[in-house]
Amino acid sequence: CSPQMADDSVKSEAPAQQQQDNGDNKSLQMTASGNGETASENQSLSKRQRKKLLKQQKWEEERELRKHRRKERKQQRRLQRQNHQDEDGVDTQSARKRLCREVTPSSLRLIVDCSFDNLMLLKDVCKLHKQIQRCYAENRRALHPVQFYLTSLGGQLKQSMDEKDKGWVNWKDITIKTQHYSEVVAKEDLIYLTSDSPNVLEELDEKKAYVIGGLVDHNHQKGITFERAKELGIGHAQLPLGSFVKMNSRKVLAVNHVFEIILAYLEKGSWQEAFFTILPQRKGAVAVLDETTAQEKEDKDSDSDTDTPEQTEKKA
Ligand SMILES: C[S@@+](CC[C@H](N)C(=O)[O-])C[C@H]1O[C@@H](n2cnc3c(N)ncnc32)[C@H](O)[C@@H]1O
Numbered sequence: 200c201s202p203q204m205a206d207d208s209v210k211s212e213a214p215a216q217q218q219q220d221n222g223d224n225k226s227l228q229m230t231a232s233g234n235g236e237t238a239s240e241n242q243s244l245s246k247r248q249r250k251k252l253l254k255q256q257k258w259e260e261e262r263e264l265r266k267h268r269r270k271e272r273k274q275q276r277r278l279q280r281q282n283h284q285d286e287d288g289v290d291t292q293s294a295r296k297r298l299c300r301e302v303t304p305s306s307l308r309l310i311v312d313c314s315f316d317n318l319m320l321l322k323d324v325c326k327l328h329k330q331i332q333r334c335y336a337e338n339r340r341a342l343h344p345v346q347f348y349l350t351s352l353g354g355q356l357k358q359s360m361d362e363k364d365k366g367w368v369n370w371k372d373i374t375i376k377t378q379h380y381s382e383v384v385a386k387e388d389l390i391y392l393t394s395d396s397p398n399v400l401e402e403l404d405e406k407k408a409y410v411i412g413g414l415v416d417h418n419h420q421k422g423i424t425f426e427r428a429k430e431l432g433i434g435h436a437q438l439p440l441g442s443f444v445k446m447n448s449r450k451v452l453a454v455n456h457v458f459e460i461i462l463a464y465l466e467k468g469s470w471q472e473a474f475f476t477i478l479p480q481r482k483g484a485v486a487v488l489d490e491t492t493a494q495e496k497e498d499k500d501s502d503s504d505t506d507t508p509e510q511t512e513k514k515a
Contacts, residue, residue, distance in 0.1 A: 302342060305465050308388075308408035309345040310380045311454060315414045315423070316354035323415040324355040328363070330415070330455040331356075335370060337458065343465040347373045348408075350380040356413070381431060384408045391428035394451045395421075396435040399442070403464060407434075411457050418451060443471045444478065452478075 244252065311331060316324065331349065338344045352360075352375055360367045376383050391410045392400070403409070412424035428435040438460060440450045452460075456477055463473035 302344070305343040305345050305405055307345045307403060307405045307461075307465065308348060308384065309458060309461055310348040310350055310384070310408055310410045311413045311458070312350055312380050312410050312424075313353070313356055313413040314351035314379060315412065315416075315420070316351075316356050318420060318423075319355070319415060321355055321359075323417075324359055326415045327413055327454065328356060328359045330453055331413070332364065333455040334458040335373060337455070337462055339372065341462045341466065343462070344372065345461065345465070348380070348383065349373065349375045349413075350378060350383055351376070351413075353377055380408075380410055381433075386431070386433055389431075390434040390436055391424055392438065392457060393422075393424040393428060393435055394437050394449075395425035396428070396437045398434075398436040399439050400436040401439065403461065409461065411454050413454060415453070418449065439470050440474065444474050446478070 311334065313327075319327065335347065338347050374383075380389065388406070388408045389410060390400075390404075390407050391412075393412065410428075412427075414420065414424070416423075425435060437450075438452070438457065440446070456479070459477045460473045463476050464470060467473055467476070
């Protein structure tokens with residue numbers, strides 16, 4: 200897996216112009232600090248160079264002053280924060296934040312089934328690892344977090360987690376098992392989410408445990424989760440994508456998108472909103488309603504007798 204790009208931008212203290220002039224200044228510094236620095240040498244500098252030199256000296260002289268001012272500003276900010284605390288010592292700002300975000304955990308169980316580890320190349324396992332990290336982070340900040348399970352954890356995925364994200368052992372509000380999900384949850388509670396199922400999910404049942412296939416396969420393992428669900432004799436269903444969105448690509452979504460759609464549905468109570476909030480733009484999702492309206496408009500336009508022969512020709 201390639202490491203994530205770190206934001207290594209560093210704010211410089213120097214004014215923009217000074218940064219631009221770096222090249223020049225280097226040569227100036229050499230002139231100014233060389234062994235034989237004299238006033239006459241300084242005089243041999245051009246007016247522009249002298250001005251630059253003076254500016255740089257001033258910048259150096261004021262370094263301490265700037266440091267002092269920074270400290271003062273920091274102190275002021277700290278005082279302001281303290282003033283926010285009301286008489287009872289309650290930090291009103293964070294109390295307000297908490298009020299705005301009343302978290303009510305859902306009893307719905309959402310399982311990522313990691314039993315396909317040996318079917319994936321390492322680069323795809325790394326992608327799956329990132330998708331799982333995303334699911335975890337989104338669930339932690341959701342208004343209605345689900346009961347998150349990872350089952351059949353082992354092999355390349357666990358190795359990737361151990362190597363690149365040791366902190367996973369301290370993850371909270373998640374159940375991580377090496378066992379298969381069928382050993383963890385009663386069969387009658389299980390519903391496998393799979394785009395190949397003929398059943399379309401209408402709503403979510405918070406008493407059920409929904410399973411997402413932990414798989415990044417670029418559609419090479421077509422129908423594998425549907426087959427597994429049938430073999431095991433458990434329920435299965437596809438997301439109701441077709442009823443709400445028209446997409447310019449396949450309706451097979453990534454693990455984290457399915458996970459986030461479930462979280463969004465629990466929060467908004469609408470599939471349409473959930474799909475449009477989560478689906479990536481490159482999937483080209485368009486509301487089915489919008490499509491119908493566009494089609495109706497087109498039909499109306501072509502019925503219209505105000506069309507000039509030229510327009511009619513263009514449409515044809
Ligand atoms: C990248 S897909 C894997 C596709 C794989 N070929 C299969 O047979 O499931 C990852 C998982 O997301 C879930 N998923 C993706 N699209 C879905 C949809 N439209 N409806 C329900 N579940 C979906 C499924 O659980 C699927 O296993």
